[in-house]
Amino acid sequence: xxxFKFLLSLLVTIAVFYxxxxxxxxxxxxxxxxxxxxxxxxxEKDESVNGNIQIDGLSEMVTVHYDENLIPHIxxxxxxxxYRAQGYITAKHRLWQxxxxxxxxxxxxSEIIGEKALNYDRAQRRKGMLFGAENSLEVIKKDAESxxxxxxxxxxxxxxxxxxxxxxxxxxxxxxxxxxxPWTVDKIMHLLMYMTDMLCGGDEDLEYTNLLRQLGKNRFDxxxxxxxxxxxxxxxAGTDWSFIDVPQTEKPASEVLLDSISEIMEKPNPANGSNNxxxxxxxxxxxxxxxxNDPHLGLNLPSIWFVMQLATPDHNSYGATLPGxxxxxxxxxxHIAWGETNATRDVKDWYKIEFKDxxxxxxxxxxxxxxxxLRLEEIKIKGKETFIDSVIYTHHGPVxxxxxxxxxxxxxxxxxxxxxxxxxxxxxxxxxxxKGKNYxxxxxxxxxxxxxxxxxxxxxxxxxxxxxxxxxxxxxxxGQGKFLMDGSNPDHDWQGFIPKEFNAHTKNPERGFVSSSNxxxxxxLYPYYVFNDGYDTYRNRVIxxxxxxxxxxxxxxxxxxxxxxFNKKASELLPYMFEHMDTSSLSNEEQExxxxxxxxxxxxxxxxxxxxxxxxxxxxxxxxxWDEFDVEEVALQKPYTYQAINILKNSPDDPFMDIINxxxxxxxxxxxxxAFKETVKELNDWKSENGDYxxxxxxxxxxxxxxxxxxxxxxxxxxxxxxxxxxxxxxKNHGPSWRMIVEMSSPPQALGxxxxxQSGNPGSKYYDNFIDPWANGDYxxxxxxxxxxxxxxxxxxxxxxxxx
Numbered sequence: 145x146x147x148f149k150f151l152l153s154l155l156v157t158i159a160v161f162y163x164x165x166x167x168x169x170x171x172x173x174x175x176x177x178x179x180x181x182x183x184x185x186x187x188e189k190d191e192s193v194n195g196n197i198q199i200d201g202l203s204e205m206v207t208v209h210y211d212e213n214l215i216p217h218i219x220x221x222x223x224x225x226x227y228r229a230q231g232y233i234t235a236k237h238r239l240w241q242x243x244x245x246x247x248x249x250x251x252x253x254s255e256i257i258g259e260k261a262l263n264y265d266r267a268q269r270r271k272g273m274l275f276g277a278e279n280s281l282e283v284i285k286k287d288a289e290s291x292x293x294x295x296x297x298x299x300x301x302x303x304x305x306x307x308x309x310x311x312x313x314x315x316x317x318x319x320x321x322x323x324x325x326p327w328t329v330d331k332i333m334h335l336l337m338y339m340t341d342m343l344c345g346g347d348e349d350l351e352y353t354n355l356l357r358q359l360g361k362n363r364f365d366x367x368x369x370x371x372x373x374x375x376x377x378x379x380x381a382g383t384d385w386s387f388i389d390v391p392q393t394e395k396p397a398s399e400v401l402l403d404s405i406s407e408i409m410e411k412p413n414p415a416n417g418s419n420n421x422x423x424x425x426x427x428x429x430x431x432x433x434x435x436x437n438d439p440h441l442g443l444n445l446p447s448i449w450f451v452m453q454l455a456t457p458d459h460n461s462y463g464a465t466l467p468g469x470x471x472x473x474x475x476x477x478x479h480i481a482w483g484e485t486n487a488t489r490d491v492k493d494w495y496k497i498e499f500k501d502x503x504x505x506x507x508x509x510x511x512x513x514x515x516x517x518l519r520l521e522e523i524k525i526k527g528k529e530t531f532i533d534s535v536i537y538t539h540h541g542p543v544x545x546x547x548x549x550x551x552x553x554x555x556x557x558x559x560x561x562x563x564x565x566x567x568x569x570x571x572x573x574x575x576x577x578x579k580g581k582n583y584x585x586x587x588x589x590x591x592x593x594x595x596x597x598x599x600x601x602x603x604x605x606x607x608x609x610x611x612x613x614x615x616x617x618x619x620x621x622x623g624q625g626k627f628l629m630d631g632s633n634p635d636h637d638w639q640g641f642i643p644k645e646f647n648a649h650t651k652n653p654e655r656g657f658v659s660s661s662n663x664x665x666x667x668x669l670y671p672y673y674v675f676n677d678g679y680d681t682y683r684n685r686v687i688x689x690x691x692x693x694x695x696x697x698x699x700x701x702x703x704x705x706x707x708x709x710f711n712k713k714a715s716e717l718l719p720y721m722f723e724h725m726d727t728s729s730l731s732n733e734e735q736e737x738x739x740x741x742x743x744x745x746x747x748x749x750x751x752x753x754x755x756x757x758x759x760x761x762x763x764x765x766x767x768x769x770w771d772e773f774d775v776e777e778v779a780l781q782k783p784y785t786y787q788a789i790n791i792l793k794n795s796p797d798d799p800f801m802d803i804i805n806x807x808x809x810x811x812x813x814x815x816x817x818x819a820f821k822e823t824v825k826e827l828n829d830w831k832s833e834n835g836d837y838x839x840x841x842x843x844x845x846x847x848x849x850x851x852x853x854x855x856x857x858x859x860x861x862x863x864x865x866x867x868x869x870x871x872x873x874x875x876k877n878h879g880p881s882w883r884m885i886v887e888m889s890s891p892p893q894a895l896g897x898x899x900x901x902q903s904g905n906p907g908s909k910y911y912d913n914f915i916d917p918w919a920n921g922d923y924x925x926x927x928x929x930x931x932x933x934x935x936x937x938x939x940x941x942x943x944x945x946x947x948x
Contacts, residue, residue, distance in 0.1 A: 231300025249338030277333035279567035396635035418485035421659035437483025447900025459579035471574035487597035495631030568594035
């Protein structure tokens, strides 16, 4: 496989260079890239994972065993040595990836790919990515132990970097013609901000403001309700919240400011989410709690995750790590298991700022003029002069839009208030989870968490299961943060925060299971304001119905559920469409396509045509329904899927059903037919160019290299079913980035898989060896070593020793 990849890589080298010239900027010298001694050929090899290595700063010997999947099992005698070794081993396998992501987070891509990345870098700086990272580091500096662990990790990374010569740089450095720079604790903070931003949840304040102004309140509330007409929340409906004695902030008399803005920054993928669940002893086939987690993120090579075991005499943990920071993020130890899903709570708000004059040194606040502060962002550009961006800060946060960036006047701007800017000790969260022994330890660990909002699932060998929706959440008045707010009005500021003990949670619920899949956190009885922020409305009902379907569940049940392709969205709309669509004008060819989809069982399997028909039919129907929103002048947000289907079925003559560019007044039944005919035509055109439009080929699922312009380092047309609305939320290039199932036996037994491989080297057989089993719904069995001297299943061992 690796020889084929590199032959293919050579053949497409010229194409890659062309793409780099046209899309990414400067390219490396061809002679340097193809040099026999230092070029790409030096990367066609697997990593050396045997022998003794001297590591600066180690106090005692560390043993690293590798199993057949190149998963390292690190055994150290103390935490400092453990995290130093983790840094070294992670860098050894994933250096370029971890550093590239910090460049992206910090708004530094222009340094390595040129001027075309400048607007991206400016947007990152104007989000306050560096500002937030600096705030978190200041918090961590007050915790000597956490800071020492981060420095140990950093020293481990740098030990590896210092061993490198140009010939053994990861291939991406050669492609982009730059070299690794020293790792720092700052870079770890940048990486964590990258994840925080990726999972920051919904942010439609500006779009909703435009819509409210255009539609009026009644119409807006109909299209964008705070709650849908059903609710299967994360925390079981009917939970007693009477213990909460801090009231919701009272709504001020002043009205929300209405304004409009046409351009907005690029936002995280709205499908970023996840599934997690756990069953307690009474619903487990063995009497041991069982926990599962599968984060839904972009699918890239190298993978966002790197699996490790981290052990000392005091704690022993295993699971998915985030290359570039310490600890296990989603995993388990001898006593507890944990995992996360995105809670998508609204922790980012926007404020209109009125400056006193064009100097922007003062802005209106509480009837007076308040001083701004100025942050100069120096953005280095490869081959060009450094760009200096002047970013104004208010007490709300950075003015992300002003006259110099996507704004239109010098005397106004739009400032961002974001919980992600609040400093917090991310390191403490996961080091505490990694060594936790019970529910109280889990609760103590997650109490450190501020952002992004996460659903932390938990199970223990004691028999407990739990789920907390954790983060630092502003205690908002009704409606606060749904629209653009008046930056001069103190009533529009965040007035305080929900006490963490009142964050929504459940422990050992009567129903015997906990689950989350990015749905609404609670029912309407929860006494704090939580509006509909694009929450899942389909996966959660499939999951909860499954756990209500029988009394006990085993590991195979968990595997089946993680790979479940039942499309509940299609099942709730298609029967209505079949019943109400006038088929009298359909051609024979169209009738055959209709016959195919009518026979569908709503499972989005790879070998079927129906999922492709549904996918395109729904997209065309959705866009026809909301054609009024296709305007360039003003930023708008189309209604969420559940409400769109509700209107199509229950308000077929709603004015929005009318297509604005036709003379006829259409209803939803007309749209079904129009969209269907367009679907058949487009599928036939696709078929004539590409062949059979079964779901595997039409969806074209792929795992792409982080640089996107490297097809030889990517995998295409993967045979995986599902879509973003199924429990197996595998979209085109997004989906289950790590699947984990843990049974809390003694010791725990676990399964895992992710769409990638342990190595970041495209020349290694471990670069993408997990992708095929992942697509097939298979798993590897976790080798959770209890004794470093019992090496069954180990293929290689490295001994890390202190430098003299």
